[in-house]
Amino acid sequence: KPKERRELQYGPLHPGKRTDAAMQRFREYGLGQFIHWGVYAIAGGEWNGVKAPTASEWIRSWSGKTAPDNWKATYDNLYKQFNPVSFDATRWAKQAKAMGARYVIFTTKHHDGFCMWPSRFSDYTIRQSPYQKDIVRQIVDAYAKEGIDVYLYFSIIDWHNKDYRSASPKTAGEKASYQKFLDYTRNQLFELLNNYPQIKGFWFDGTWDKAWIDSYAFTYQLEKDLRAAHPGLIIGSRFRNDEYGKRHFDSNGDLLGDYEQGWERKLPAKYEWLNGNDWDCVMTIPPNGWGYIKDWSPFYTKTSYDLIDMLMHATSMGGNFVLNFGPDGNGNMSPGEDRLAKEIGEWVQLNGEAVYGVTHAPLEPNSYGYFTQKGNTLYLTVFNRPVNNLIRIKMPKSATEVPTAASLLVSGTSLKMKFTDIGLDLDRNIYVDITLPDTFVSQQPFVIKIITKSGK
Numbered sequence: 543k544p545k546e547r548r549e550l551q552y553g554p555l556h557p558g559k560r561t562d563a564a565m566q567r568f569r570e571y572g573l574g575q576f577i578h579w580g581v582y583a584i585a586g587g588e589w590n591g592v593k594a595p596t597a598s599e600w601i602r603s604w605s606g607k608t609a610p611d612n613w614k615a616t617y618d619n620l621y622k623q624f625n626p627v628s629f630d631a632t633r634w635a636k637q638a639k640a641m642g643a644r645y646v647i648f649t650t651k652h653h654d655g656f657c658m659w660p661s662r663f664s665d666y667t668i669r670q671s672p673y674q675k676d677i678v679r680q681i682v683d684a685y686a687k688e689g690i691d692v693y694l695y696f697s698i699i700d701w702h703n704k705d706y707r708s709a710s711p712k713t714a715g716e717k718a719s720y721q722k723f724l725d726y727t728r729n730q731l732f733e734l735l736n737n738y739p740q741i742k743g744f745w746f747d748g749t750w751d752k753a754w755i756d757s758y759a760f761t762y763q764l765e766k767d768l769r770a771a772h773p774g775l776i777i778g779s780r781f782r783n784d785e786y787g788k789r790h791f792d793s794n795g796d797l798l799g800d801y802e803q804g805w806e807r808k809l810p811a812k813y814e815w816l817n818g819n820d821w822d823c824v825m826t827i828p829p830n831g832w833g834y835i836k837d838w839s840p841f842y843t844k845t846s847y848d849l850i851d852m853l854m855h856a857t858s859m860g861g862n863f864v865l866n867f868g869p870d871g872n873g874n875m876s877p878g879e880d881r882l883a884k885e886i887g888e889w890v891q892l893n894g895e896a897v898y899g900v901t902h903a904p905l906e907p908n909s910y911g912y913f914t915q916k917g918n919t920l921y922l923t924v925f926n927r928p929v930n931n932l933i934r935i936k937m938p939k940s941a942t943e944v945p946t947a948a949s950l951l952v953s954g955t956s957l958k959m960k961f962t963d964i965g966l967d968l969d970r971n972i973y974v975d976i977t978l979p980d981t982f983v984s985q986q987p988f989v990i991k992i993i994t995k996s997g998k
C-alpha cells in the first residue's frame with residue numbers, strides 16, 4: 543500500500559521543477575568554480591602549532607594536543623593581518639573564464655563569521671581588516687564582466703556572533719538571543735541582495751544545527767521573502783527543512799529548493815538516484831580541504847584527468863560540476879590550481895560542445911566513458927579506449943533516434959560506423975560499432991560526436 547503523503551505546511555515553495563529562464567540557465571552551466579576565501583587563508587592549514595588534518599577552513603576548531611590554550615582567540619585576531627595585496631578579481635575571473643567556468647560560488651562568510659563584505663550588521667568584516675575594500679563587490683563585478691554568473695556562499699553557522707547557538711534555545715533568554723541571531727542572518731542576506739543585485743543565487747551551508755532546524759517557520763518565510771525580493775533567485779536544498787526536521791528532501795521525499803545540493807565531493811553512481819532533480823557536485827582538489835592549504839605534498843591531489851572525468855560524469859547525469867579553489871592570504875591561487883585551471887580550460891576549449899547545455903542521454907552507461915546529448919547529437923567522451931579501437935554502443939530497441947554518422951569532435955574526422963549483429967540479443971537491442979583509426983593518438987580524453995536521426 544502506497545505510503546500516505548504527509549500534509550506539510552513548510553514543504554517546497556516551488557513544487558516540481560522550475561521552468562523559468564534563470565533555472566534553465568543553471569541547467570546549462572556544465573562547469574563552475576567554487577572559491578573558499580577568508581581569514582583561514584592566512585593559516586593555510588597550519589598556524590601556531592595547530593595543524594588541520596584536512597579541512598583547512600575549519601582550523602579554528604581544530605583543538606588537538608599541540609593547540610595553544612588561546613588558539614581560538616589567536617584565530618579571532620588573525621583578521622588584523624588580512625591584507626591580500628596581490629588580490630586582483632579580474633585576474634581570477636579571467637582565469638575562471640579560460641577554465642570554462644560558467645558560474646562561480648564565492649564564500650561571503652564561512653563558519654568563522656568573518657564577512658568578506660563590509661556588513662553593517664557585524665564588526666568582524668573586511669572593513670575592520672587592513673585591506674578594508676569590499677571583496678565581494680570586486681568578485682561580483684569582475685566575474686559578471688566576464689559573463690560568469692555569481693552565486694554567494696553563506697554559512698548560517700557563525701562562530702563570531704554571540705547569539706549564534708547550535709542547540710535549540712530553551713529558556714526565554716536563549717530564545718530572545720537566538721531570535722536576534724535569526725534577524726541578523728535575515729538582515730545580512732537582504733544586505734547581500736541589495737548590495738549585489740547581479741547575483742543569481744545563494745549557496746547555503748552550515749544549516750544542520752538543531753536550533754536552525756527548529757526554526758522552520760522562520761526559514762520558510764525567509765526563503766519566500768528572498769525569492770520575492772529577487773525574482774529568479776536560485777537556492778539549493780541545503781537551506782532549510784520541513785516541520786519534521788527533514789533536510790534536503792521533505793517528509794514526502796520531495797526536493798526542498800531548486801536543486802539537490804548534497805553532492806559534495808561525491809558523484810551519483812546511477813542516474814536513477816537523482817530522481818530527475820537538478821543538482822550540482824562541488825569538489826575539492828585535495829581530499830577534503832576547501833580553504834588554502836600551504837602544503838599539498840601529504841595528499842593525493844586530483845589531476846586534470848580526474849577532474850575532467852568527474853565533470854563529464856556530472857554532466858552526463860544532468861548536473862553541474864563545480865571545482866573549488868582556495869586562494870592564499872595574499873590573494874593568489876596556488877601554482878597547482880593555476881596549472882589545473884589551465885589544463886581543464888584547454889580541454890574544455892576543444893570539447894565544450896559536449897559539456898555545455900547538454901542533457902542526460904537515455905542510454906545504458908558503458909565503460910568507455912560518458913554520454914551527453916544535445917538535441918539529435920550524442921557525445922561520447924572516451925576515457926577508456928578499447929585496445930581493439932572498436933567502440934560498441936548499445937541502443938535500446940525502443941530508441942526512436944538511430945545513429946547516422948560519427949566523427950571525432952576535436953578534428954571533425956569522420957569515423958566508420960556499422961550496425962552489428964554480434965551483440966544481437968533476445969531484447970533486440972541495436973548495436974552500433976564505431977572504429978577509431980589506428981593513426982588517431984590522443985593523450986587526453988576525447989569526444990566522439992554521433993548524429994542521430996529519427997528512425998521510426
Ligand code: JFZ
Pocket residue numbers: 578597599600747748804806824832
Ligand atoms: C561544509 C563546510 O563545513 C566546509 O567547510 C565547506 O565549506 C563545504 C563546502 O561545506 O562541509 C560539508 C557540508 C555538508 C556535507 C559535507 C561537508 N555533507 O552534507 O556531506
